[in-house]
Amino acid sequence: TQLLEQSPQFLSIQEGENLTVYCNSSSVFSSLQWYRQEPGEGPVLLVTVVTGGEVKKLKRLTFQFGDARKDSSLHITAAQPGDTGLYLCAGGGAGNMLTFGGGTRLMVKP
Amino acid sequence: EAQVTQNPRYLITVTGKKLTVTCSQNMNHEYMSWYRQDPGLGLRQIYYSMNVEVTDKGDVPEGYKVSRKEKRNFPLILESPSPNQTSLYFCASRMLGGANEQFFGPGTRLTVL
Numbered sequence: 001t002q003l004l005e006q007s008p009q010f011l012s013i014q015e016g017e018n019l020t021v022y023c024n025s026s027s028v029f030s031s032l033q034w035y036r037q038e039p040g041e042g043p044v045l046l047v048t049v050v051t052g053g054e055v056k057k058l059k060r061l062t063f064q065f066g067d068a069r070k071d072s073s074l075h076i077t078a079a080q081p082g083d084t085g086l087y088l089c090a091g092g093g094a095g096n097m098l099t100f101g102g103g104t105r106l107m108v109k110p
Numbered sequence: 111e112a113q114v115t116q117n118p119r120y121l122i123t124v125t126g127k128k129l130t131v132t133c134s135q136n137m138n139h140e141y142m143s144w145y146r147q148d149p150g151l152g153l154r155q156i157y158y159s160m161n162v163e164v165t166d167k168g169d170v171p172e173g174y175k176v177s178r179k180e181k182r183n184f185p186l187i188l189e190s191p192s193p194n195q196t197s198l199y200f201c202a203s204r205m206l207g208g209a210n211e212q213f214f215g216p217g218t219r220l221t222v223l
Contacts, residue, residue, distance in 0.1 A: 009150070031209035042114075042200050042214025043153070050209055088152065092209050096141055096160060102152035 003027070004091050004101035012107045013079055021074045021104045023089035029099075031092035032065050032072045036085045037103075043088055079108045112137045116201050116215035123191055124223050131186045131218050133201030139213075140206045142184040143168065144176065146197040147217075153200065159184055160206060191222040 004025045013019055023032070031050045035043035047056050049065035049072065056063045060083075062075040072089055089101040114135045123129055135142065143158035145168075155168030159178040173195055175187040184203075188195060201215040 033209075033212075040217070042202070042217055044214070045211045048209055048211070090212075096158075096206055098155075098212065100145075100153040102150060
């Protein structure tokens with residue numbers, strides 16, 4: 001079974017600060033997805049990266065897939081209270097497998 | 111509206127009383143799966159299905175059953191629930207291929223006393 005470790009598990013910051021969340025594995029993934037989950041709801045896809053070294057930007061969020069396709073990072077610039085939630089990375093493997101990390105719970109205080 | 115629906119959203123039951131959580135999607139997706147989400151453990155896959163009548167075990171299948179008689183429906187069955195199955199359950203669907211967006215239902219919070 002492929003494993004994905006996310007760090008940190010919890011992060012509490014003030015509005016306006018920057019932060020980075022990491023998703024690491026010893027396995028190679030064919031794709032890497034980031035989801036965000038709000039309380040009482042299911043996860044919602046933010047982005048999919050498929051090429052080693054790929055960088056994607058979504059407004060204040062920057063996603064990077066490691067060159068070796070074993071790790072990924074999510075950077076948020078000038079965090080806002082609306083960014084509060086659980087961030088999950090998920091690695092696509094052989095066939096249709098999708099492995100989820102344990103999640104990073106982010107709280108942005110006004 | 112494209113969506114995955116689950117019912118019920120909340121359920122409190124007792125040990126040993128059989129229950130079924132329904133899941134339905136309206137996006138004509140081949141791939142459907144069930145996850146449980148527990149604090150600190152993330153999302154763990156219980157069962158998945160790549161098409162009608164094709165189901166397979168995920169990482170934590172013990173104590174669960176599924177069926178896929180129609181493309182849109184993928185019910186989760188707990189024949190004899192136990193307290194360690196108290197969890198938040200999510201149904202999800204997507205097109206085949208690991209890089210495709212997975213759409214999740216709203217979740218079912220199950221408590222087994």
